[in-house]
Amino acid sequence: MKRLYGNIVGLKANQLRRLENLYRRRIPADYVITPEIAREISLLADELRRQVGLLINRKGKIAYVIVGDHQKIVIPNTGLYRTAPGRLKGLRCVHTHLTPEPLTQDDVTDLALLRLDMMAAVAPSPDGHTHEVHLGHILPQGSNGKYYQIEKPLRLDQLGNGCTDQIRALEDELARVRAIHAAGANKERALIVSVTTASKRNALDSLAELRDLARSGGIEIAGEELQQRRRIDSRFLIGLGKLQDLTLKALTRDINLLIFDQELNPSQIRSITDQIDLKVIDRTQLILDIFAQRAQTREGKLQVELAQLKYLLPRLITKNTAMSRLTGGIGGRGPGETKLEINRRRVRDRITRLEKDLAVVRKQRKQQRAQRSKKGVPVISIIGYTNAGKSTLLNTLTQSKVLAENQLFATLDPSSRRLRFPQDIEVIITDTVGFIKNLPKDLMVAFRATLEELESADLLLHVVDLSNQRIDEQIQSVNKILRDLRLNHIPQLMVLNKKDRVTAETITRYERRLKGFAVSAKDKTTLVPLIDAMQSGIAPLKSSQETGLQVG
Ligand SMILES: Nc1nc2c(ncn2[C@@H]2O[C@H](COP(=O)(O)OP(=O)(O)OP(=O)(O)O)[C@@H](O)[C@H]2O)c(=O)[nH]1
Ligand SMILES: [Mg+2]
Structure with missing residues (x-):
């Protein structure tokens, strides 16, 4: 019986x-x-x-x-x-x-x-x-x-x-x-969720960006859920009743992934995945996953893996089924499922190893920089919020073909090009990884070698996207990151990009407010005033370096 x-x-x-x-x-x-x-x-x-x-x-x-x-x-x-x-x-x-x-x-x-x-x-x-x-x-x-x-x-x-x-x-x-x-291939189908105490407008802006991020990560978005609460439920973030709603929604819409706009701590991820049979990730992990998809060079890959492992470590608890959903990431990329059984020690060992490798990379980069400055070639670095048009600008300026796409984080690995100005000054111009608000700390640390490259810049071109609704917040985020990286002392030119997409009135307003150069990075003819400003920004520098050399 x-x-x-x-x-x-x-x-x-x-x-x-x-x-x-x-x-x-x-x-x-x-x-x-x-x-x-x-x-x-x-x-x-x-x-x-x-x-x-x-x-x-x-x-x-x-x-x-x-x-x-x-x-x-x-x-x-x-x-x-x-x-x-x-x-x-x-x-x-x-x-x-x-x-x-x-x-x-x-x-x-x-x-x-x-x-x-x-x-x-x-x-x-x-x-x-x-x-x-x-x-x-x-x-x-x-x-x-x-x-x-x-x-x-x-x-x-x-x-x-x-x-x-x-x-x-x-x-x-x-x-x-x-x-x-x-029928839409084996894409992930996600429900994006925001649980917030912030104002509706901020929450919606943030959700919009999360949507772009997910799209850039190749994820299909099947729905959105915004919950404003006076207080955040510390265990599940959202209430249990809401979580149950989400499960039903997920089932009936064939959703296999929940993406939270808010950072989830390890125990929250565990309580949520204990309750529901879905993969759960937060914004940070989404960004990490996108980086993992995009990294091309050995250095880029090392940096991403380091960031992923650092993020993973505190969340690594043996014998927890929730882990399989956590470590998989979207589509099981990155450190992923094959290494699921790795225990904390091995993760730590791997982190140490990666840090050593990256230290070597940093040293090499430093030497390269020293060489460049000995030769007196000024460096202009293009920086700005992701998708602002940095790579497009580099391409048009130097007639090259760095990947530029309507995606967040199209560029991950920095690329440098030589550029000869009409006045016969030669400079190196570099394109960098885009910035984003609340840039995950682990990423910032892992990308130190790349970001340090910016330290040697003589001039920063801060590219902003005039056509973006969130332009002001984006500028603030970039400035904050520059301060955090102690790069705010480097002279900056504001490049107001995508002017072809906004009204003349918007252009004037931002030109006045930000004292910038309105351009359309796709259209070379619009770049003339900017190129002039770049030259005059660099010229005094160049001549003083030359005098320095003569004296030495
Ligand atoms: N209409 C218009 N689109 C532009 C302009 N400049 C860039 N774009 C588009 O904006 C998108 C992003 O351009 P990218 O050059 O890849 O931007 P990025 O800043 O390098 O982005 P990440 O590398 O992802 O941080 C692409 O689809 C470009 O074609 C412009 O002046 N006008
Ligand atoms: Mg780019």
Whole structure:
């Protein structure tokens, strides 16, 4: 005889036998539950003053008999049952309520989180004379923000309602939704989530940027969720109820990834992934993943790996299933799944190794810089917020073909080009990785070698995107990073880019305010005043270096 699950302490032998006998019963395909079994479990529950529950498979076999307490049953770990993405569990739950109560919040949570075929509660009818059955199921195409449906209570003689067909139809519909999305290759489908105490406007701006980031990371966005709270729930960030909503939404829209705009600490990631069967990442990890996709050179790769491992280390806890979702990152790139079993020590060893390698790189770069300054070739560095048009500007200035794309972080590895000005001055012009607000600290540290390159710049071209709604915040973020890197003493020219995309009035306003040069990096003819300014910015420098050389 199969065993019972739950709290069977204090049950009498004949009660145990009656419970165990339930395993022998079979439910005909059309029925959620037969009236006899419904009556029987209600009777048992009344006698025990405990809830009784059944998990029933698609063949009508009872797979689990569960004894709960007065208010709830705890569903055992049904992990062995299939959980194919976009499919239901293949089990439905029918349990008793001791009072005339419809499906509870807990019932709906179980329905959602376990992806049960159905959830049913057999409860006394309000008049107390008979029983009625409350039934809920997932809605395949969530409409009006509702992802589950609770049916009108059924009388016991209404239970033969084509139950199996209904479940099949439900699952077909889920499969259809999934097929539509699967057509878009094996992209990740994400729900982006922001939980914030900030103003709505700031939160929306930030979400918009997160959307761009996700898009740049090759992720498809299936939905957005903004929750403004007076206080942040320190365990789940969002409330548990909301989390449950998200799970249902994820199921019905075939979503496999949640991206949080807010940084999640290790224990929050764990509490969330303990609750839901989805991959969960935060903005920082998304940025790290994009960097991992883009890194081309050995140095770039070293830097990204270092940043990823540093981020990972505090989140690395052995024997936690949540880890597989965490370390995988989007599409399992970066340090990824193959190295999942690495323990903390090995991660630390690897970090030390990477730091050593990078120290060598830094030294080499330093020597190169010393050489350059000995030769007296001035360096102009193009900096600015990501996607501002830095690479495009470099390309147009030097007629080269550095990758420029409408993506965040198209450029990761710095590139340098020589440029000869009309006045016959030669300079080196470098393009760098773009900046972003709240640049993850680990990235900043890891990219020190690249960023140090900026220290030797004689002139910075700060490129801004006039057409971006968030231009002011972006300028502030860049200036903050420059201060953090102690680069704010280097002379700066403001380059107001993409002027072809804004009105003349906007151009004048920003020219006045920022004393910058409005250009269209794509159009060489617009660059003349900027080139003049670059020359006069560099010329005094060049002549003083030459005098210096003569003296030496
Ligand atoms: N309309 C217009 N688009 C531009 C202009 N300059 C750049 N772009 C576009 O803006 C996008 C980003 O340009 P990039 O040069 O890659 O920008 P970036 O600053 O190097 O970006 P990251 O390397 O990702 O930080 C590309 O799609 C460019 O074609 C411009 O003057 N006008
Ligand atoms: Mg670039």
